[in-house]
Amino acid sequence: MPSQSVKLSCKNIWKVFGGNAEKIMNETNSENLDETLKEQGCVVGVRQANIEIYEGEIFVIMGLSGSGKSTLVRLLSRLIEPTAGEIIFDGKNLLDATEEEMIEIRRHKMGMVFQHFALLPHLTVLGNVAFPLEVQGVSKVEREKQARQVIELVGLKGRENYYPSELSGGQQQRVGIARSLAVEPELWFLDEPFSALDPLIRREMQDEFLRLQNVLHKTITFITHDFDEAIRLADRIAIMKDGRVVQIGTAEELVLNPADAYVEEFTSHVSKAKVLTVGSVMAAPLNANDVAGHVSVKDLIADVAVKVEAADKPLAVLDANGEVVGSLSRDKVISVLVAGEGYAGD
Amino acid sequence: MLFFASLILAANAKGWSKILGMKWVMKYPAGWRLPLKSHITNGMEWLVEEASFGLFTFKEFTRGIAYLLELPLDFATAIFSTGFRSGLGNEAVQVLPPISWIAVIIIVFAIGHFARAMKLTPAKMSLAIFAMLCFLYLAVFGQWESSMITLSSIVIAVPMGVIGGVLIGTCGYRWPKFEKAISPLLDLMQTMPIFAYLVPILFLFGFGPVAAMIATVIYAMPPMVRITIMALKNVPSEIVDFGYMAGCTRRQLMWKVLVPSAAPGLMVGVNQVIMLSLNMVIIASMIGAGGLGYDVLTSLRRLDIGGGLEAGVAIVVLAIALDRLSQAFAEQNDMALVHHHAQKPFLKRHQWSLISGAAILFFGIGGYVVDAFQIYPESWEVTTASFWEASVKYLNVNFYDQFEALKTALLTTFMIPVKRFLLGLPWPWVCVMLALIGWQLGGWRLSLLCVVLSLFIVVTGQWQKAMITVYLCSISVVIAGLIGVPLGILAAEKPTANRIIQGAIDTLQTLPSFVYLIPVVMLFRVGDFAAMIAVVLYALAPAVRYTIHGLRQIDPSLIEAGIVSGCTKRQLLWKVKLPIAVPEILLGMNQTVMLAISMLVITALVGTRDLGQEVYIALTKADTGRGLIAGLSIAFIAIIADRLINAGAKKLRQRHH
Numbered sequence A: 001m002p003s004q005s006v007k008l009s010c011k012n013i014w015k016v017f018g019g020n021a022e023k024i025m026n027e028t029n030s031e032n033l034d035e036t037l038k039e040q041g042c043v044v045g046v047r048q049a050n051i052e053i054y055e056g057e058i059f060v061i062m063g064l065s066g067s068g069k070s071t072l073v074r075l076l077s078r079l080i081e082p083t084a085g086e087i088i089f090d091g092k093n094l095l096d097a098t099e100e101e102m103i104e105i106r107r108h109k110m111g112m113v114f115q116h117f118a119l120l121p122h123l124t125v126l127g128n129v130a131f132p133l134e135v136q137g138v139s140k141v142e143r144e145k146q147a148r149q150v151i152e153l154v155g156l157k158g159r160e161n162y163y164p165s166e167l168s169g170g171q172q173q174r175v176g177i178a179r180s181l182a183v184e185p186e187l188w189f190l191d192e193p194f195s196a197l198d199p200l201i202r203r204e205m206q207d208e209f210l211r212l213q214n215v216l217h218k219t220i221t222f223i224t225h226d227f228d229e230a231i232r233l234a235d236r237i238a239i240m241k242d243g244r245v246v247q248i249g250t251a252e253e254l255v256l257n258p259a260d261a262y263v264e265e266f267t268s269h270v271s272k273a274k275v276l277t278v279g280s281v282m283a284a285p286l287n288a289n290d291v292a293g294h295v296s297v298k299d300l301i302a303d304v305a306v307k308v309e310a311a312d313k314p315l316a317v318l319d320a321n322g323e324v325v326g327s328l329s330r331d332k333v334i335s336v337l338v339a340g341e342g343y344a345g346d
Numbered sequence B: 001m002l003f004f005a006s007l008i009l010a011a012n013a014k015g016w017s018k019i020l021g022m023k024w025v026m027k028y029p030a031g032w033r034l035p036l037k038s039h040i041t042n043g044m045e046w047l048v049e050e051a052s053f054g055l056f057t058f059k060e061f062t063r064g065i066a067y068l069l070e071l072p073l074d075f076a077t078a079i080f081s082t083g084f085r086s087g088l089g090n091e092a093v094q095v096l097p098p099i100s101w102i103a104v105i106i107i108v109f110a111i112g113h114f115a116r117a118m119k120l121t122p123a124k125m126s127l128a129i130f131a132m133l134c135f136l137y138l139a140v141f142g143q144w145e146s147s148m149i150t151l152s153s154i155v156i157a158v159p160m161g162v163i164g165g166v167l168i169g170t171c172g173y174r175w176p177k178f179e180k181a182i183s184p185l186l187d188l189m190q191t192m193p194i195f196a197y198l199v200p201i202l203f204l205f206g207f208g209p210v211a212a213m214i215a216t217v218i219y220a221m222p223p224m225v226r227i228t229i230m231a232l233k234n235v236p237s238e239i240v241d242f243g244y245m246a247g248c249t250r251r252q253l254m255w256k257v258l259v260p261s262a263a264p265g266l267m268v269g270v271n272q273v274i275m276l277s278l279n280m281v282i283i284a285s286m287i288g289a290g291g292l293g294y295d296v297l298t299s300l301r302r303l304d305i306g307g308g309l310e311a312g313v314a315i316v317v318l319a320i321a322l323d324r325l326s327q328a329f330a331e332q333n334d335m336a337l338v339h340h341h342a343q344k345p346f347l348k349r350h351q352w353s354l355i356s357g358a359a360i361l362f363f364g365i366g367g368y369v370v371d372a373f374q375i376y377p378e379s380w381e382v383t384t385a386s387f388w389e390a391s392v393k394y395l396n397v398n399f400y401d402q403f404e405a406l407k408t409a410l411l412t413t414f415m416i417p418v419k420r421f422l423l424g425l426p427w428p429w430v431c432v433m434l435a436l437i438g439w440q441l442g443g444w445r446l447s448l449l450c451v452v453l454s455l456f457i458v459v460t461g462q463w464q465k466a467m468i469t470v471y472l473c474s475i476s477v478v479i480a481g482l483i484g485v486p487l488g489i490l491a492a493e494k495p496t497a498n499r500i501i502q503g504a505i506d507t508l509q510t511l512p513s514f515v516y517l518i519p520v521v522m523l524f525r526v527g528d529f530a531a532m533i534a535v536v537l538y539a540l541a542p543a544v545r546y547t548i549h550g551l552r553q554i555d556p557s558l559i560e561a562g563i564v565s566g567c568t569k570r571q572l573l574w575k576v577k578l579p580i581a582v583p584e585i586l587l588g589m590n591q592t593v594m595l596a597i598s599m600l601v602i603t604a605l606v607g608t609r610d611l612g613q614e615v616y617i618a619l620t621k622a623d624t625g626r627g628l629i630a631g632l633s634i635a636f637i638a639i640i641a642d643r644l645i646n647a648g649a650k651k652l653r654q655r656h657h
């Protein structure tokens, strides 16, 4: 589980596209800001976003297309300059970094994966993966050695000399992933990395991604418009709408306490058993004789369902220290499974 | 109304102005002229004679550049044409011969093969064979030596134009302000007649192949700049983002990410540069380029029809071969095929480079033994000159009366009256009319532009000549329109006609502009009429193209609505299709005007008395001021026409929607 030190955060960050957005923002008071911006033909990409991303977690930003996800992630990586607000990376304001410092930070600490792969068409797989090292001036022998290692890591061994146009979409994105990992970044941004892939391949890639993260423990900002993908991967999820961050929380929190109708709508199509943990539905502890085994507080209902249903008595629920904190009955599990779509906890 | 007023005015203005003592209305007095011409000429002279950067003078600077450019050019010429020599003048001994003609043909074949080698299509040999045949043609028809001189200047000019264009283009991409600054300059360079900047080049760099090459590069570069900027802007934004995220410096981003990603787009530009350089071949020979262009030019001056046509056709053949080859390279951007190719064994991959190398050596050494290996034997040459002469003679003998009749009829009923009309108009009246039209079509900005540009022509004392340019241009455009628009309609309506017409138009467009002059002069001799015919031929293509396009792009539901309401075919055309296509056709006419103006300058060679002639004279006298002023005046006429027609088309379109 992630430790709780903040790796990257942003405070009150705004991005307004269009001519003299900065001036308008400084001169207009908050009430008629929206109208004024609209009149001047400005488009608000991100509106007053506050986010904290913890070291080692997978932080998913989710929202419909056009809700400002890409804009937010490009702000966090400072590919675009914010109109207002600040970005703190490892305790320092990223906006204070000079151009040279930014280049250094990106060379060693950041990696990004793109929706449409963004591979360089004139380079082979090996050339593409070695490219970030090449611009750092790493010698050819050394960078190709490192590149081969990551290529093997993503399962593309044997394709080193292929060109991107010879690979399938899934393979191309593996190259994209390998390339972003070649410099061993601390921060890993992925902007809808699997959206352009077929559903089957997408699932495979998600598994692959989780496997990689188990080995690598990066701090990850992952963007998707697919809630199923978000709950499979996320430690925490931020939901965006019209440039605003509407709610941040674990999948369970979002399902149990949606901040508004929009979030509720988003989460209502999800199978609840995959989101709710045992802890959120358990009943009071029972006597040791009345239970037939145990599950953990943090297990998902979907993962323990078979076990509970096979048992003839309820199961005891244990916390991280092995203390009994509750019980889980078969009826409860069935009601979560059946309620499926509509169920929102007790 | 105003038009009739103009008519009456034109007829009588001269008389009236005499009576009123206002002669200045008709003829802008010499005393009022801005001495811009002599200022520029003096300025240039000062630059060349006196300007100095301290360590070295301006003259040394330009001659230094010329010297630097001469090195690669000499090298290329040595390879293709003269061979490497040591020693000076007549005592020079050839150290190494130029590449044997057989080796060149084999190399061309190899290049054609290579351009398609990656493709898996069965027809991959066809290009190689075609290119080879083109070069064989040059040898068989006795154009080899001149062709190789031309080729060696192309071989140097094209990379320079491409590299220069890419460099300027990347700057334009990186600094939008720079792009804004060069954009009108590029416009001007593309509308300004080439002759106009031949003069300062001649002045700065002297007469010779180097000056000619500089002119060629300057002429061929603007489209490369444009295409570079566009191709860079079209690189997907994700790729740019990736470049930044990989930690590229700005320079790395440009040269390692953007330019390679934009390469397929850039190749289109390379093809353009090649075509424009070949277009320049004849004009460049006016300031010292040798080769095919020089042959055409001298034949034209001697009215040696056969020789001119032969060399002209050779230019076309060379152009077509290089065009097809470079297009094949432009299309070859599928890296998968490159990979496939790279997997073949070494010998197979490099078979053609090896064969070419062997051919160079074999025929080079063999050339010492068998002359025919080195130089295509003269006795094998076929000349078509006498055939052309004979056919022209035949036409002239048998159809002389008809040609004369046509010429006189058009001249007396159409051309001369228009000329009288335009020359009869007082200049203040024309300026006011232009201002009014500009204001009507595009508001006060356009109006102001028209007035300023036309006043420039007036105050520099170019009015009379400018009006002759306008007269020749408008006559040619009207005739081109009368021929081109119906052809376009025909092509749009009938698929078979379309194929023939499109084919003809494509060929017309690959011909260098000078080539049109030769047959025209042969049949109609020098004068306004011959100039007009050449201009019409050259400027016809866009009128046809845009008409076809305008008719094709009409929303089918509109046509169905016409059919349903019971239109006959004729009514459908006249009442539905043509009115809708008018804005598009207007844009085509605009292109026609632009081409006509650029061709007019070239027709100065056949004895017109317009601004083109002025530029041409300036060129022969190396009078920079005169050439530049006349050149600018032509460019300004083109700009006025362009802006007015565009504004008109825009207005029409708005009314439709």
Ligand SMILES: Nc1ncnc2c1ncn2[C@@H]1O[C@H](COP(=O)(O)OP(=O)(O)O)[C@@H](O)[C@H]1O
Residues within 6 Å of the ligand: A017, A018, A043, A044, A045, A063, A064, A065, A066, A067, A068, A069, A070, A071, A072
């Ligand atoms: N460079 C830009 N200029 C103007 N508007 C932009 C620009 N980039 C994004 N936008 C606008 O900002 C909003 C958010 O876009 P984006 O962040 O790409 O959304 P998402 O990634 O969630 O689909 C959209 O309305 C989009 O039109």
Ligand SMILES: [Mg+2]
Residues within 6 Å of the ligand: A069, A070, A071, A192
């Ligand atoms: Mg996006």
